[in-house]
Amino acid sequence: MALKNKNTPVTMSAGITSILMVFVVLCFTTFGVLSYLSADADLKLSKKAAQNTVRFYAADCLAEEKLAVIHAAMKEAGDKDALKAVEDLSKTEDFSLLQNSNGTYQIQFTVPVSDTQWLEVAAALNFESRRYTVKQRRLVTAVDWEEDEITVWPG
Amino acid sequence: MNGKSKAHVFLMEIIIAILFFSIAAAVTLQLFVRARQQSQDSVDLNTAVIKTQNIAEVFKASDSVGENWVSFCEENFVRDGEDYTAYYNEDWFPSKDATERYVQVEIKREAQTGGTMITADISCVKNENILYSLQIKRYLLNQ
Numbered sequence: 001m002a003l004k005n006k007n008t009p010v011t012m013s014a015g016i017t018s019i020l021m022v023f024v025v026l027c028f029t030t031f032g033v034l035s036y037l038s039a040d041a042d043l044k045l046s047k048k049a050a051q052n053t054v055r056f057y058a059a060d061c062l063a064e065e066k067l068a069v070i071h072a073a074m075k076e077a078g079d080k081d082a083l084k085a086v087e088d089l090s091k092t093e094d095f096s097l098l099q100n101s102n103g104t105y106q107i108q109f110t111v112p113v114s115d116t117q118w119l120e121v122a123a124a125l126n127f128e129s130r131r132y133t134v135k136q137r138r139l140v141t142a143v144d145w146e147e148d149e150i151t152v153w154p155g
Numbered sequence: 156m157n158g159k160s161k162a163h164v165f166l167m168e169i170i171i172a173i174l175f176f177s178i179a180a181a182v183t184l185q186l187f188v189r190a191r192q193q194s195q196d197s198v199d200l201n202t203a204v205i206k207t208q209n210i211a212e213v214f215k216a217s218d219s220v221g222e223n224w225v226s227f228c229e230e231n232f233v234r235d236g237e238d239y240t241a242y243y244n245e246d247w248f249p250s251k252d253a254t255e256r257y258v259q260v261e262i263k264r265e266a267q268t269g270g271t272m273i274t275a276d277i278s279c280v281k282n283e284n285i286l287y288s289l290q291i292k293r294y295l296l297n298q
Contacts, residue, residue, distance in 0.1 A: 017165070021172040025179040032186035039193035046200045050287055053204055057211060061292040068267055068294040075269035130269070131296055 052114070056139065059111040059119045066109055067123060067132065069093065074130040082127040106135065116142045202247045203279035203287035206258050211291045214260075214275050237262040256281045270296045 077085035090097045111119045122136035217223035232239035239260040244250040261276045278288040
């Protein structure tokens with residue numbers, strides 16, 4: 001009986017080693033996979049943000065080029081009517097020329113940033129000095145913000 | 156005899172367990188190393204975007220000839236003609252010595268009717284690899 005009791009721990013240890021090993025390997029694998037997935041998701045998010053920034057500045061460059069075209073049209077008009085030159089330009093290019101209530105003119109155009117976003121630029125035109133002043137340069141999103149509806153206990 | 160046999164089984168089990176554990180540990184370790192690399196890449200990219208965008212906004216706000224741009228460049232860049240370079244250490248803190256991590260700004264001026272189109276190519280480089288680059292344009296009206 002005494003011998004049997006002495007042998008018991010050996011029998012127990014044999015199983016425990018395997019169980020411990022399986023447990024440790026499972027823990028390692030789980031933590032490894034989780035940290036990899038987390039790092040991968042972070043990198044994907046960073047790349048997406050970086051791409052969005054590139055797209056925004058590309059649209060901004062295009063807006064500057066369009067402003068240069070408008071300015072060139074006013075300058076090239078020479079002694080002729082600069083307003084007429086800009087009106088002609090707005091027919092060929094995607095510009096919209098608006099007259100304000102005080103008689104001043106404003107030109108507006110948009111540059112696409114992505115499928116759902118665009119850059120909206122508006123510039124006030126001064127035909128006497130043949131210069132423009134940028135009045136608005138904003139990023140507009142087509143998709144409306146959807147608020148999460150949280151059910152609150154009314155009490 | 157029975158006790159010896161059980162001890163043998165125990166030893167065999169430990170040997171197999173250690174063998175299996177080493178293989179599993181090697182695979183998992185690779186996973187950790189990859190995760191760390193991805194994380195480092197993510198940190199580098201985020202930092203590159205922030206540094207590049209920061210310079211881009213200063214450039215746009217100060218139209219590359221104003222006092223703000225000049226003082227910004229004197230504080231942060233080493234100038235070579237129209238090329239500006241800012242060096243950073245391993246933690247992306249500014250460094251006075253030339254390092255493997257740097258941000259380079261190349262400015263080009265193109266005269267147009269009634270104005271000048273100024274283009275800035277900003278690149279963030281780490282170990283000769285371009286992490287991130289942006290092109291900024293600014294149209295300046297002639298006085």
